[in-house]
Amino acid sequence: MGRDTLEVSHLHTSFFTERGEVKAVQDVSLTVGKGQVVGIVGESGCGKSMVARSIMGLVRKPGRVVSGSITLGGRELTSLGEKELCKIRGRDISMVFQEPMxxxxxxxxxxxxxxxxxxxxxxxxxxxxxxxxxxxxxxxxxxxxxxxxxxxxxxxxxxxxxxxxxxxxxxxxPRLLIADEPTTALDATVETQIIALLRQLADAGTSVLIISHNLGVIAQLADYVYVMYAGRVVERGSVFELFDNPVHPYTHGLLGAVSSLRGQSRVLQTIPGVVPNLASLPKGCSFAPRCNKCMATCTATQPELIRVCAEHEASCHLLEGGDAP
Ligand SMILES: Nc1ncnc2c1ncn2[C@@H]1O[C@H](COP(=O)(O)OP(=O)(O)OP(=O)(O)O)[C@@H](O)[C@H]1O
Ligand SMILES: [Mg+2]
Known part of the structure; x- marks a missing residue:
């Protein structure tokens, strides 16, 4: 592993509220290598910012990282105290926050x-x-x-x-820049300029973790993409694999929503249905209630990430028969 590699493994982050445990991030693993641009995409509320805040050690009460490991260049970050984290924030890992104002x-x-x-x-x-x-x-x-x-x-x-x-x-x-929706509040021309700037930074050796619900931004910038749904990674792959050969019905939905706009806007439109309540997730696959390919097993057991090919995995029961959905 490189000195600058960020490695998140089996991260669980929850909010402990009066309504119960809100599982904002569940079993998320991801890697960002030196100079790599890695994207996280998914609808609002699926846990993208909480992954970023977990990495930064900025999860506020009543939330906390419950389990899992986050290392930068091999150094474990989840066990560090606030004083040590302050030294790391801004110097080794920086974040551009979602709320510009x-x-x-x-x-x-x-x-x-x-x-x-x-x-x-x-x-x-x-x-x-x-x-x-x-x-x-x-x-x-x-x-x-x-x-x-x-x-x-x-x-x-x-x-x-x-x-x-x-x-x-x-x-x-810093070795790693986390950019959470860096262009959401900006018009298209400025968005293009900011994307070019982030690309330059990555080409100069900074690792970039970019979070967006805008697939166009991710497609232009990222080398590797993680698709999140209801706190979990449901599909991950190189940007080419993910856009050319998406296998998870949720990813299909995201991409379909984009192409149906015929390039007028690349912002995600809605997939029918809503993201489930993270305090009372359905049994089985969280996407099952909205999935048009749902089978009996989908509402019974949580699918594991399964290898589609090198550099590409998805968690969908349809893959278990060996056929891509
Ligand atoms: N203070 C809080 N108390 C309880 N639950 C919270 C709190 N903050 C966040 N959550 C939960 O964490 C989930 C994930 O939130 P997160 O901000 O990571 O979503 P996101 O993917 O970044 O969404 P968006 O695209 O709107 O920014 C939310 O759906 C919510 O259920
Ligand atoms: Mg967010």
């Missing part, structure tokens, strides 16, 4: 916000930190950086704010 401090100039990240991790002279900040802002494609350094978040467009957040995440040159 709440992630920047509205009362602080954006340049200072980037500089603060440096100050947390390194004792640099101020002018040196400022130089590095300006370089970083420029590297993420922000024009007229001297002027923008002194701007407040509300004075910048959504696209520029997102670039500032990526600059904050990248300024310590």
């Amino acid at each position: 709440t992630s920047l401090n509205p009362t602080m100039r954006v340049g200072r916000q980037v500089q603060e990240v440096i100050a947390i991790h390194e004792n640099l002279p101020k002018d040196e930190a400022r130089r590095r900040t300006l370089k970083m802002l420029s590297d993420v494609g922000i024009p007229e950086v001297e002027a923008r350094y002194s701007a407040y978040p509300h004075e910048l467009s959504g696209g520029l704010r997102q670039r500032v957040m990526i600059a904050m995440a990248m300024v310590m040159k």
Whole structure:
């Protein structure tokens, strides 16, 4: 395993609420190798952000990582205390959060916000930190950086704010960048620019875990894709395998929803039915109630991930007969 490899194995993360245990993440395993871009895709509420927060050690009460292992370069992260995690966050692993407006401090100039990240991790002279900040802002494609350094978040467009957040995440040159819905709030042109920027970062050696419910973003960016449903990985494979030869009925549904839009928009449309309540999951396959290929066994037992071919696995009882569904 490489020094920079992120390895998540058999991760379970739950919220312990009055309604009972909400199983937000169940038995999720994934790997992100150096310079690789790995995507997680799935409908709202299926556990994508909770996987990211688990990796960052940022699951808030009443939630917690129940079991499983998360290692970066072989170092176990789940057993670290808050102090050690603070050192790792921003320096080794950074995250661009889903909520663009709440992630920047509205009362602080954006340049200072980037500089603060440096100050947390390194004792640099101020002018040196400022130089590095300006370089970083420029590297993420922000024009007229001297002027923008002194701007407040509300004075910048959504696209520029997102670039500032990526600059904050990248300024310590982390080994892994987690980008949670990095383009959701942006228009198509800016989205394309942000995708190109993330690709550049990966080409320069940063590992990227990108989370999106937008299959178009995933298709453009990711080398490898994990499809999540109701807290579990239901299919995983190289981006070519997954888009050319999807086998899970849920993945079919996601892809069908996209093509039915004839390229007007690549945002997911709904598959009939709703994601089940994670506090009282049905017996068997969680997708069974919405699946048009549902069989008796599907409502009885949880399917395991089964190998489709090298670099491709899916958890569906239809695969057990040896035929692809
Ligand atoms: N504070 C909380 N208390 C109880 N359950 C929670 C809490 N936060 C999240 N969950 C549960 O975790 C599940 C997964 O949430 P998560 O934010 O990971 O979804 P997501 O896939 O990122 O969705 P989206 O695409 O909308 O961002 C939710 O469906 C919800 O049931
Ligand atoms: Mg989310």
